[in-house]
Amino acid sequence: AQSVTQPDIHITVSEGASLELRCNYSYGATPYLFWYVQSPGQGLQLLLKYFSGDTLVQGIKGFEAEFKRSQSSFNLRKPSVHWSDAAEYFCAVGPNTGGFKTIFGAGTRLFVKA
Amino acid sequence: EPEVTQTPSHQVTQMGQEVILRCVPISNHLYFYWYRQILGQKVEFLVSFYNNEISEKSEIFDDQFSVERPDGSNFTLKIRSTKLEDSAMYFCASRSGPGRYSDTQYFGPGTRLTVL
Numbered sequence: 001a002q003s004v005t006q007p008d009i010h011i012t013v014s015e016g017a018s019l020e021l022r023c024n025y026s027y028g029a030t031p032y033l034f035w036y037v038q039s040p041g042q043g044l045q046l047l048l049k050y051f052s053g054d055t056l057v058q059g060i061k062g063f064e065a066e067f068k069r070s071q072s073s074f075n076l077r078k079p080s081v082h083w084s085d086a087a088e089y090f091c092a093v094g095p096n097t098g099g100f101k102t103i104f105g106a107g108t109r110l111f112v113k114a
Numbered sequence: 115e116p117e118v119t120q121t122p123s124h125q126v127t128q129m130g131q132e133v134i135l136r137c138v139p140i141s142n143h144l145y146f147y148w149y150r151q152i153l154g155q156k157v158e159f160l161v162s163f164y165n166n167e168i169s170e171k172s173e174i175f176d177d178q179f180s181v182e183r184p185d186g187s188n189f190t191l192k193i194r195s196t197k198l199e200d201s202a203m204y205f206c207a208s209r210s211g212p213g214r215y216s217d218t219q220y221f222g223p224g225t226r227l228t229v230l
Contacts, residue, residue, distance in 0.1 A: 034218075043205065043223035044157070090157060094219070100145060100209060101170055102219055104157040 002027045004093050004105035012111040013081050021076040021108050023091030032094040033074040034102065035065055039087045047089075050074065061085070086112045116140045118222035120206050126228045127196055135191045135225045137206030145209040146189045147219060148181065150174070150202040157205065163189065196229045203227075 003026045013019050025031055035047040048059025055067040065076045074091060091105040119138045127133050139146050148160040161171040163181055180192045189208075193200055203226050207219040 036221075044221040046218065046220075049218055092157075100219075101147065101159045101162050102149075102207075103159065104149075106156045 002031075002093060002103050004091050004103055006089075006091055006105035006108050008108045009106070010109040010111060012113060014113050015083050016080050019076075019078045019081045019085070019110070021089050021091075021110070023074045023076065023105060024072050025074060025091070025093045026072065027093055033065075033067060034092040034094065035059065035063070035074075035076050036090045036092060036104075037061075037087050038090065038107075044090070047076070081110075081112055083112045083114070086110055118206055118208055118220050120204075120222040120225050122225060123223065124226045124228070126230065129198055129229055130195050133193050133196055133227060135193075135204050135206075135227070137189045137191070137222055138187050139189055139206065139208030140210070140220055141187070143208035143210050143220075145169075145211070145219075146181075146183070147207040147209075148191045149205045149207065149221075151205065151224075152199075152202045160191075160204075193227075196227075198229050201227055201229045 005024045007022050033050040036044040037047050038044050047063050048057050048065055050057050050067045058064050063078050065074055067074050088107045088109050090107045092102045094102045118140055121136045125133055146163040149157050150160055151157045159172050161175045161181055162169045178194045182190050203224045205224045206222040209219045
């Protein structure tokens with residue numbers, strides 16, 4: 001069955017520090033992978049996506065993610081975190097057949113300290 | 115940039131009442147979805163809709179739920195008799211088509227449903 005695991009429920013980093021949010025997926029074929037960000041009370045904003053090709057993908061707001069098939073991972077990174085990055089981050093997988101639904105991980109809440 | 119819109123932003127209802135949540139997907143998109151997020155939990159798939167019929171639904175989407183595309187622009191989710199546990203944020207999403215590079219779902223801002 002398809003699933004997404006985000007091992008960290010919450011992470012706290014200092015402003016200006018680097019960030020890595022972990023994501024592991026389980027899917028039988030080549031998945032489509034996404035990272036979404038959700039600020040409190042807001043909707044879901046797409047940060048970046050991976051469909052194929054270069055395994056390092058760049059997204060908005062200075063985020064990037066690397067697809068590693070051997071580890072079934074799609075970790076999100078940012079070299080220098082800003083206070084405005086504090087939010088909930090969701091990793092998601094989308095199958096490339098059928099109804100094309102998206103399956104979300106449980107999310108990682110990012111706290112940024114001054 | 116085109117976006118998915120949802121109305122209302124917040125709906126409060128009494129248990130047992132019917133509610134209709136409305137969404138206007140991005141025009142020329144062909145696939146439509148509803149997801150929900152109970153407070154503090156992850157986003158869960160409810161249903162996908164294509165070519166005027168349900169293409170997939172989750173176990174959450176029982177007989178109390180229905181979806182409809184009543185005209186060329188709206189996509190609605192109806193809950194016939196709301197329960198307390200239906201309180202959640204409901205997100206609508208749309209996708210342009212089946213091609214591999216159109217597999218991004220664009221999400222609306224959500225409707226927060228509160229059942230009292």
